[in-house]
Amino acid sequence: MLSNMDLKIGDLIIEKPIVQGGMGVGISLASLAGNVAREGGLGLISSAQIGFREPDFEKKPKFANLRAIASELKKAREIAGTMAKGAVGFNIMVATVGYADYVKEAIKHGADVIVSGAGLPLDLPELVKMGMKLRKELFEEAPQKIYNKCKEFVTKIAPIVSSAKSASVILRLWDRNYKSTADMVVIEGPLAGGHLGFSNNDLHRLGADTKIVSKTYLKEIFDKEIEDIIKVVSEYENKYEKKIPVIVAGGIYNKNDVSHAFKLGAAGVQVGTRFVTTHECDAPLAYKEAYINAKEEEIRITVSPAGLPGRAIENEFLRRLDKGNIPVRKCYDCLSKCNRVDIPYCITDALISAARGDVDNALLFCGANAWMAKKLESVKEVMEELMSGVPGACLV
Numbered sequence: 001m002l003s004n005m006d007l008k009i010g011d012l013i014i015e016k017p018i019v020q021g022g023m024g025v026g027i028s029l030a031s032l033a034g035n036v037a038r039e040g041g042l043g044l045i046s047s048a049q050i051g052f053r054e055p056d057f058e059k060k061p062k063f064a065n066l067r068a069i070a071s072e073l074k075k076a077r078e079i080a081g082t083m084a085k086g087a088v089g090f091n092i093m094v095a096t097v098g099y100a101d102y103v104k105e106a107i108k109h110g111a112d113v114i115v116s117g118a119g120l121p122l123d124l125p126e127l128v129k130m131g132m133k134l135r136k137e138l139f140e141e142a143p144q145k146i147y148n149k150c151k152e153f154v155t156k157i158a159p160i161v162s163s164a165k166s167a168s169v170i171l172r173l174w175d176r177n178y179k180s181t182a183d184m185v186v187i188e189g190p191l192a193g194g195h196l197g198f199s200n201n202d203l204h205r206l207g208a209d210t211k212i213v214s215k216t217y218l219k220e221i222f223d224k225e226i227e228d229i230i231k232v233v234s235e236y237e238n239k240y241e242k243k244i245p246v247i248v249a250g251g252i253y254n255k256n257d258v259s260h261a262f263k264l265g266a267a268g269v270q271v272g273t274r275f276v277t278t279h280e281c282d283a284p285l286a287y288k289e290a291y292i293n294a295k296e297e298e299i300r301i302t303v304s305p306a307g308l309p310g311r312a313i314e315n316e317f318l319r320r321l322d323k324g325n326i327p328v329r330k331c332y333d334c335l336s337k338c339n340r341v342d343i344p345y346c347i348t349d350a351l352i353s354a355a356r357g358d359v360d361n362a363l364l365f366c367g368a369n370a371w372m373a374k375k376l377e378s379v380k381e382v383m384e385e386l387m388s389g390v391p392g393a394c395l396v
């Protein structure tokens with residue numbers, strides 16, 4: 001299948017305008033991201049507790065995570081293969097403790113793109129410079145440890161935004177402080193999975209009834225927000241005389257969702273939930289089965305220890321949480337916004353349990369459309385269906 005709708009992120013050309021969203025903990029690692037890149041899309045590895053399978057993770061989580069950034073990128077590149085027309089990047093949440101070190105490590109080893117949300121990535125342009133310097137030093141010492149086709153290639157950066165206001169704040173500060181702008185912008189709407197960039201007040205402003213997930217917001221209101229964000233981005237396209245592709249995420253599940261995003265002016269889509277139920281997804285089978293068995297009314301909005309709403313499948317864990325806090329065994333110092341003193345549960349523990357398949361004791365993050373999964377599919381099949389919604393894509 002070939003598309004005439006490449007995603008151009010500066011000098012990085014990706015055959016298909018499909019971004020697989022970063023999903024932590026352990027849901028989008030080398031296998032999913034590498035297979036998406038192999039099929040011509042942009043695969044994002046989630047850096048969230050990426051080293052959870054390393055033997056020293058319990059004692060030194062940060063060391064384990066930094067090491068795993070390099071090893072997962074290497075594996076993803078091997079899976080994608082040298083002929084891949086896609087790319088591999090990282091999703092690194094701003095709210096992660098040690099954010100700057102993780103970003104620099106990913107750039108050092110040659111990530112194609114860094115996508116950052118869950119906070120405002122105000123220093124990201126500076127971190128690219130620092131990471132590129134580390135990459136040059138690494139190249140002198142050990143060129144085989146740089147997992148990128150081209151040693152001169154500069155890692156591209158993309159903030160995740162949920163409103164025209166946040167887009168405007170980030171781009172204005174990057175312009176003022178670094179005389180630079182974004183290479184791509186991801187808009188994440190209220191139907192997305194994982195932590196949502198909306199407070200409950202925002203969701204109500206969007207016409208939400210948070211008890212009924214399919215009515216998390218009124219589509220027309222958020223569509224207008226998407227158009228407003230695109231306008232903000234276009235100011236910086238004009239100023240910097242470069243194209244900044246805008247990618248729409250949240251609730252994109254089938255070709256109609258893709259074509260709607262393109263009609264609004266998107267240059268691509270970012271998809272999370274639909275990729276979870278692929279054979280290649282790094283999640284354990286029990287996690288994928290929880291999606292396949294979920295009913296629409298079992299998908300809930302819950303509050304994470306970081307104080308943000310998140311979307312998850314109702315299970316034993318959430319029902320226990322309804323009755324009271326779940327004692328915290330230890331602190332992994334993972335999210336800067338986590339109020340360590342009085343939290344309902346430990347998010348690292350709950351997400352690692354999910355990544356290990358212990359689904360009754362886990363937080364099962366998912367997007368609003370998770371209930372639509374009926375069977376396991378291949379990444380290739382998902383990419384083909386999504387591409388059929390891209391206007392102008394020629395399917396061969």
Ligand SMILES: Cc1cc2nc3c(=O)[nH]c(=O)nc-3n(C[C@H](O)[C@H](O)[C@H](O)COP(=O)(O)O)c2cc1C
Nearest residue numbers: 021022023024192193194250251271272273365367
């Ligand atoms: C299981 C799961 C985990 C996620 N984890 C993260 C994460 O660690 N960081 C992040 O920025 N977004 C995360 N997301 C959001 C996705 O990257 C993506 O933008 C979003 O889910 C898109 O909406 P969709 O799932 O409806 O396609 C997660 C989503 C899911 C479903």
